[in-house]
Amino acid sequence: MSGNTFGTLFAVTNFGESHGPAIGCVIDGCPPGMALSEADIQPELDRRRPGTSKFVTQRNEADQVEILSGVYQGQTTGTPICLLIRNTDQRSKDYGDITQTFRPGHADYTYWRKFGVRDPRGGGRSSARLTAPTVAAGAVARKWLQERYGTTFRGCMTQVGELAIGFDGWEHVANNPFFAPVADVSAIEDYMNALRKAGDSCGARLRVTAQHVPVGLGEPIYDRLDADIAKAMMGLNAVKGVEIGDGFASVAHKGSMHGDAILPGGQFASNHDGGVLGGISSGQDLEVAVAIKPTSSILVPRPSINTAGEPVEVITKGRHDPCVGIRATPILEALLALVVMDHALRHRAQCGDVAHPV
Template sequence: MSGNTFGTLFAVTNFGESHGPAVGCVIDGCPPGMDLSEADIQPELDRRRPGTSKFVTQRNEPDAVEILSGVYEGKTTGTPIALLIRNTDQRSKDYGEIARQFRPGHADYTYFKKYGIRDPRGGGRSSARLTAPTVAAGAVAKKWLADQFGVRIRGHMTQIGEVQIPFEDWAQVDQNPFFAATADTQALEDYMGALRKTGDSVGAVLRVTAEGVPVGWGQPLYDKLSADIAWAMMGLNAVKGVEIGDGFASATHKGSMHGDTLLPGGQFATNHDGGVLGGISNGAPIEVKLAIKPTSSILVPRESVDVDDQPIELITKGRHDPCVGIRATPIAEALLALVLIEHALRDRAQCGDVVR
């Protein structure tokens, strides 16, 4: 199946299925000489992994990463880096009843019609389980970007369902299961507790930012940095909308207000454009927002059809996130890192001799 490789100079090929023996990726193009071990990757996987709180799926995967190649004596060699994450808590029996049914909101119908066959166990390749290798690859990209340029990539949840989450402090993000930048998450806990009792699900909005990105990353016309960021984020499961900078709110702005005023020293008075001008980074923080739809696997009965095109009513059993957006922050950070390292390497190849 095509469409499994992200990037060209820093190419990440993702493999595996939700209920197969393992998932993983091969990174081809990582620059040599960087210090790298499992300890550099595991913390990011621990942030994303399931079973970490009562508000996410209770599938209990340790998500322990193994580096199989591309590292010698603790340093990258410039050859392909193979990362393996074994699946240890599959429950394929949960999906026995839906092998011939199409779940609303899932990729069951489109996969079956496209390929003539599908893996119903946890959604197979369409499962969010396949975001674990993305996070692992993103950890490698994050490290290189930080080492080379001091780039810092962070994200947080700004809204869950209709509940707005105020930003208070980045330090709070990893202190609660919601990746919320606020100390008081009681309202979120109460909201999710009530939601679980209904068997329903809800969507979310995330914000991801990259600070320290140099001027000059991104290429016109069709390889704009902003375009590649949007493309990458739309590849994340359940994402239905992406904004760069002020996004859709820009439609209400006057030109006299929206244009970011340049200041001496390469600074900007505002950041309405989200750190990108003409598709090229301008040195201001990259600002991205994602809208994530509600989880499609819910306990509320819904109408659908089976493979014989017969009407049915189904309930999706198993262990599922009532809000897939809760665990999406580390994934969105990883995707932004993968886009940035690709453009960093492109800029180095084409414009490495340019004096800025």
């Protein structure tokens, strides 16, 4: 299976299956000389890991990361960094009922048609479990970018199902299991409790942003920064839509309003374009919004077929997120960091000596 490596100069190869012995990634291209230990990575994995509240899957994985290579005496060496996360709480028997059937909305059918074989245990390679190595790699990128440019990343949930979430402030995001930027999450709790009781699932909308992004990241035409951001976000399980800046709302804008006025000193009066102009970063905050579809594994009976093509009714038991968007915020932050990191290295390689009079 190809397509498991993301990035050009900062390349991350993801490996493993949901119910295999371990998952992980290999990072190739990390600059040498950066202090790095498991303690730099673990906090991000702890934000994403399952079992942290009753509103997410109760699979209890510690998600302890191990650095197997690429670090010597506490510093990156410039050689490939291998990060390993062992699976310790698999319950493969939960998937015995779907070995010969396909869950509607899941990758079961397409994997089987493409490869002729599939791993039904937790979705195998198509499981959101494989986002943990992405978060680990993103932590490495975030550390380098913060030290080099002061770049920071943060995200939040802005809608769950039909319920829109307001914005009271970023300080609230870390204080609730939904990564919601509001002080009172009781309405979200009530909504999720009703959903869990019904055995159903819902989608979500999330926002992720990067601040202190250098000007000039991104390549014209095919390797635009926004194009690579969209590709990265669409590579996350269940993502069905990505917006940069004002996104689809831009359709209703007039050009006289939408174009961000440029002020002396390279400042901007607004940020409708989400920090990207012509596929190249403008120095403004990168603003990205993502739409995530409802979880496919639910207790509600649905029509499907089996491997013989016969009609069946599918009910999915086991431990699943009623809304995969709840744990998506740290993953989206990591994906944005990986894109910015890769383009920062590419920009440094080609245009590092370009003088900027403005």
